[in-house]
Amino acid sequence: MAQDIIIETKGLTKEFKGFTAVSNVDLQVRRGTIHALIGPNGAGKTTCFNLITKFLIPTSGQILYDGQDITSEQPAAIARRGMVRSFQISAVFPHLTVRENVRIALQHKLGNSFHFWRSDRVLNGLHDRADELLSDVGLEGYGEAITAELPYGRKRALEIATTLALEPKVLLLDEPMAGMAHEDVGRIAELIKRVAKGRTVLMVEHNLKVVANLSDKITVLQRGAILAQGTYAEVSENPEVVQAYMGTGHG
Numbered sequence: 001m002a003q004d005i006i007i008e009t010k011g012l013t014k015e016f017k018g019f020t021a022v023s024n025v026d027l028q029v030r031r032g033t034i035h036a037l038i039g040p041n042g043a044g045k046t047t048c049f050n051l052i053t054k055f056l057i058p059t060s061g062q063i064l065y066d067g068q069d070i071t072s073e074q075p076a077a078i079a080r081r082g083m084v085r086s087f088q089i090s091a092v093f094p095h096l097t098v099r100e101n102v103r104i105a106l107q108h109k110l111g112n113s114f115h116f117w118r119s120d121r122v123l124n125g126l127h128d129r130a131d132e133l134l135s136d137v138g139l140e141g142y143g144e145a146i147t148a149e150l151p152y153g154r155k156r157a158l159e160i161a162t163t164l165a166l167e168p169k170v171l172l173l174d175e176p177m178a179g180m181a182h183e184d185v186g187r188i189a190e191l192i193k194r195v196a197k198g199r200t201v202l203m204v205e206h207n208l209k210v211v212a213n214l215s216d217k218i219t220v221l222q223r224g225a226i227l228a229q230g231t232y233a234e235v236s237e238n239p240e241v242v243q244a245y246m247g248t249g250h251g
C-alpha cells in the first residue's frame, strides 16, 4: 500500500560530468523498517544517500517523502519533516562532555529564537532528557566524560544519541559500522535495532554481512543501479550479488 512507503525515489539519476554515479534508481522504503543500501566500492551508495538527504541535486528523477514530492526542497526543510541524517563524529564537540553534546542537540531542536531554554527549569529538563537519551544508547554513567576520551564505538553511540535528540521519524545512517572493531559491530547493530523502534531507518553500508541480522530489507547497488533487493537470505543467495562482491572482501 502506498501509505506504507515513507521514502520513494523514481528514476533517480545523478551524473557527474557525463559519468552516471546513480542510474535510474527506484527505491521504496517501507515505514517502520530498517532498510540497508549496500554495494561494493563506487556502487553509488553515498551519492544516492546524498540525493535523498538533499545534499546533492539529482540530474533527473523524483524523491517522495510520505507521498509528497520533495525533490526541490532544501536539506533543512527535509530535517523539519523528520528525516534526520546522523551527525558525523567530527560534528560532535570533542572537548565538551558527553552530556553537553546531547544538550546542544536538544537545544538545537528547541530552536533559540525565544531563548526560553535558558531558564533553570528548562535547562534541568534538558539535563534529564539528555541522560535519558544517553541511557537509550547504552551510555549511562558517561555524561561527565570528555567526548574526545571516549572509545570509538562509544563515540558512535553518542553520535546516535545527538541524532535522536532531534526526534527523527526517519533516521539516515551513513556507514554506521565504518571504522568499528569487529567486536563493536554487533553492539552497534543492537543499538540501531533498539533505536529503530517506532521509526524508519535507512542506512548505507559496505558490508553485506554486518546488515544481515539488522535489516528488514536490503537494496544492493552496483555501478549506480539496483542489482537486487530483498531480505538478507534472498540477496545473499543471488548469484549476481555473489559475483559483485567476489574479491571485494566485503561478502
Ligand SMILES: Nc1ncnc2c1ncn2[C@@H]1O[C@H](COP(=O)(O)OP(=O)(O)OP(=O)(O)O)[C@@H](O)[C@H]1O
Pocket (backbone or CB within 6 Å): 016, 019, 020, 021, 039, 040, 041, 042, 043, 044, 045, 046, 047, 048, 206
Ligand atoms: N562529486 C563527484 N564528482 C565526480 N564523480 C563522483 C563524485 N561523487 C562520486 N563520484 C563517483 O561516483 C561513483 C559512486 O560513488 P559513491 O561514493 O556514491 O559510491 P559508494 O557506493 O558510496 O562507494 P564507497 O563505498 O566507496 O563509499 C564513484 O565512481 C565516484 O568516483
